[in-house]
Every structure is written in structure tokens, then in C-alpha cells.
Amino acid sequence: MEIYDTANRLAEEIRNSKQYKDLKESKTKLMADANKRQLIIDFEELKKEVQLMEVQKMQNKEVDEKAKKEKLAKMYNVLIENKDIKEYFDYEIAFNQMMVDVNKIIGNSIRDVL
Numbered sequence: 001m002e003i004y005d006t007a008n009r010l011a012e013e014i015r016n017s018k019q020y021k022d023l024k025e026s027k028t029k030l031m032a033d034a035n036k037r038q039l040i041i042d043f044e045e046l047k048k049e050v051q052l053m054e055v056q057k058m059q060n061k062e063v064d065e066k067a068k069k070e071k072l073a074k075m076y077n078v079l080i081e082n083k084d085i086k087e088y089f090d091y092e093i094a095f096n097q098m099m100v101d102v103n104k105i106i107g108n109s110i111r112d113v114l
Contacts, residue, residue, distance in 0.1 A: 010102070019098045023091040030088050040088070043079060046072050 014020055030036045050072050053065035080086040107114075 014098075014102075017098065019091070019095040023088075023095045026084070026088040026091045030084055033084075036082070036085060039079060039082075039085065043072075043075055046075060 030040060046068065050065055050068050053063045053068065056063045057065065080089060
């Protein structure tokens with residue numbers, strides 16, 4: 001049972017981290033603005049489509065993602081012109097990096113049994 005207690009403490013530490021709090025506050029602020037919320041939703045949807053196409057490509061399926069990648073890059077460049085959206089993306093990157101680091105630490109500790 002101790003491992004679950006540790007996992008719960010880690011979850012609490014994550015929720016109390018600066019990265020989590022900054023991202024949550026930024027997201028709450030963005031989602032309160034209907035126009036910005038829709039821009040983020042549209043961007044995330046396009047990003048998912050591009051990621052799906054990349055997976056299909058890795059499975060040797062023929063896909064032409066070039067146009068969507070270009071559209072995504074253009075959309076990103078337009079969105080980061082907005083201070084609030086750029087801040088949200090920056091906080092999202094910081095939070096995701098923290099999570100990658102945590103997962104790497106855990107993964108490295110169990111590498112010998114995988």
C-alpha cells in the first residue's frame with residue numbers, strides 16, 4: 001500500500017507545483033474568453049489531426065500531412081501574437097517538461113525489469 005501513498009503524494013506535489021498552478025490559472029483565464037477559447041480548441045483539434053497523420057505515416061500508410069503541418073505552423077504563429085495565448089503555450093510547455101522529467105525518473109528506476 002505504501003507505493004499508492006507515494007503516488008498520491010506525488011500527485012499532490014504536481015498539483016502544488018508552480019508549473020501546474022501557472023498552467024491552470026492561464027487556462028482558466030483563456031477559457032473564460034469565448035474567442036480565445038475557440039482559437040485554442042481549433043488549434044488543438046488541428047494538432048491532433050497532424051499527430052494522427054504522423055502515426056499513420058509511421059504505420060507505412062500514405063498520408064499528405066504537409067498542408068496541415070503548414071496550416072498548424074501558421075496558426076501557431078498567429079496565436080502567439082496574443083500575449084495570453086503565448087503565455088498559456090509557454091506554461092503548457094513548462095508543465096509538459098516537468099511531466100516528462102518525472103516519467104523519465106520513474107522509467108530509469110525500473111529499466112532493469114522492462
